[in-house]
Amino acid sequence: MDLDLPAEHALLRQTVRAYLADEVAPIVDRHERERRFPIEVVRQVGEMGWLGIPVPERWGGAGMDTLAYAVAVEEIARVWGSLALIVAAHTSLACGGLMLDGTDEQRDTFLTPMASGRVIGGYGLTEPGAGSDAGGTRTTARRDGDSWVIDGAKRFITNAGQAGTYVVAARTGTTAQGRAEVGAFIVPADSPGFSVGRLEEKLGLHASATGELHFDGVRVPAGNVLGDPAGGFRLFLRILDGGRISIGALALGLAQAALDAAIPYVRERKQFGRPIGSFEAVAFRIADMATEIEAARAMVWRAAWLRDRGREFGLAAAQAKLFASEVASRATNAALLSHGGYGYVDDYPVGRYLRDAKLTEIGEGTSDIQRLVIARQILDLRVS
Numbered sequence: 001m002d003l004d005l006p007a008e009h010a011l012l013r014q015t016v017r018a019y020l021a022d023e024v025a026p027i028v029d030r031h032e033r034e035r036r037f038p039i040e041v042v043r044q045v046g047e048m049g050w051l052g053i054p055v056p057e058r059w060g061g062a063g064m065d066t067l068a069y070a071v072a073v074e075e076i077a078r079v080w081g082s083l084a085l086i087v088a089a090h091t092s093l094a095c096g097g098l099m100l101d102g103t104d105e106q107r108d109t110f111l112t113p114m115a116s117g118r119v120i121g122g123y124g125l126t127e128p129g130a131g132s133d134a135g136g137t138r139t140t141a142r143r144d145g146d147s148w149v150i151d152g153a154k155r156f157i158t159n160a161g162q163a164g165t166y167v168v169a170a171r172t173g174t175t176a177q178g179r180a181e182v183g184a185f186i187v188p189a190d191s192p193g194f195s196v197g198r199l200e201e202k203l204g205l206h207a208s209a210t211g212e213l214h215f216d217g218v219r220v221p222a223g224n225v226l227g228d229p230a231g232g233f234r235l236f237l238r239i240l241d242g243g244r245i246s247i248g249a250l251a252l253g254l255a256q257a258a259l260d261a262a263i264p265y266v267r268e269r270k271q272f273g274r275p276i277g278s279f280e281a282v283a284f285r286i287a288d289m290a291t292e293i294e295a296a297r298a299m300v301w302r303a304a305w306l307r308d309r310g311r312e313f314g315l316a317a318a319q320a321k322l323f324a325s326e327v328a329s330r331a332t333n334a335a336l337l338s339h340g341g342y343g344y345v346d347d348y349p350v351g352r353y354l355r356d357a358k359l360t361e362i363g364e365g366t367s368d369i370q371r372l373v374i375a376r377q378i379l380d381l382r383v384s
């Protein structure tokens with residue numbers, strides 16, 4: 001067993017870290033305050049090849065693996081949660097769907113522009129009435145000659161209004177048992193009848209875009225279905241398995257950022273004539289953060305490692321996402337409390353880390369849903 005990062009991954013980590021520190025860190029606060037999508041940075045990140053890290057070079061990607069991607073997302077999140085979410089939704093969810101079930105022709109047309117950073121991707125599963133219960137999808141796709149016609153709406157979609165290509169779930173029929181049959185459709189943003197609705201005002205991740213998608217008789221060619229038009233639900237679940245590794249990595253980056261901020265602060269800040277880090281209550285918070293972060297990183301890397309070896313990784317990904325996101329919430333909260341009143345004002349970044357971390361307990365399946373996924377796999381109970 002070798003727990004060292006391979007040299008190629010360590011180099012990627014160092015390169016991403018240096019770029020973020022030099023080019024990105026100075027503009028984060030302004031973009032967050034102004035709630036401005038960092039389009040220039042996303043373009044640069046695309047030019048560096050980081051919008052397609054796990055995508056084969058044949059389709060415009062960097063040809064690296066899931067572990068490399070997880071390492072990069074963690075580094076990005078250490079500096080900017082919003083940018084990490086933009087990259088994660090684009091890569092794991094939009095590119096991920098095409099990587100899993102796209103034909104070579106679909107990949108040439110849609111994946112290559114995304115993985116090479118020319119087009120941003122989005123992924124539309126959630127609807128007003130279909131969140132944790134994605135089977136409640138109401139958006140429909142009806143076959144009409146050589147096309148599919150999509151009607152309905154999506155909610156809470158990352159990269160809404162910025163993406164040029166969306167991978168979208170729509171109901172194509174109903175099984176004999178009354179369950180929804182769902183297809184995965186590739187929808188270019190310039191399709192007639194497609195529009196972006198309200199963009200959300202959020203608790204955190206202010207520079208990322210989260211919004212509604214509307215489909216009003218949107219016609220896409222029959223060739224824009226990913227895999228089986230009735231079997232898309234399974235595809236979406238597989239996409240989410242992969243996405244959970246990146247949300248785990250994002251959570252890890254936020255937790256690490258919180259620890260990085262807390263350590264120098266508690267060493268320097270003096271009360272009662274001593275550094276506050278010398279008080280056991282404060283020091284133990286740091287010890288817990290550091291310990292939990294190590295455990296979360298081991299879980300995220302293990303899930304990526306399993307996937308990269310073609311092994312079953314869904315359980316490990318759900319466990320990593322569940323644990324890392326809860327660690328992120330605890331660590332960012334601990335960092336904020338360790339800053340006292342200074343943690344509550346905007347001069348220090350720990351408040352942003354805490355706000356951003358909450359999303360990791362919600363997106364791509366809430367913690368309750370991760371526990372359901374984990375328990376079902378462990379208990380293997382079939383309840384109708």
Ligand SMILES: Cc1cc2nc3c(=O)[nH]c(=O)nc-3n(C[C@H](O)[C@H](O)[C@H](O)COP(=O)(O)OP(=O)(O)OC[C@H]3O[C@@H](n4cnc5c(N)ncnc54)[C@H](O)[C@@H]3O)c2cc1C
Pocket residue numbers: 089123124125126130131132133155156157158159202205210359362363364365366367368369372
């Ligand atoms: C910033 C942001 C970005 C997002 N980006 C995307 C995106 O790009 N694409 C996309 O498709 N979606 C996206 N989402 C949506 C996200 O995946 C959903 O919000 C999430 O899956 C939860 O669904 P919901 O909000 O409808 O909550 P609900 O499903 O209504 O859940 C509410 C509460 O009930 C609990 N609950 C529900 N069902 C059960 C159950 N069976 N057992 C136990 N507890 C349960 C939940 O855990 C939660 O605590 C995003 C959301 C946010 C906030």
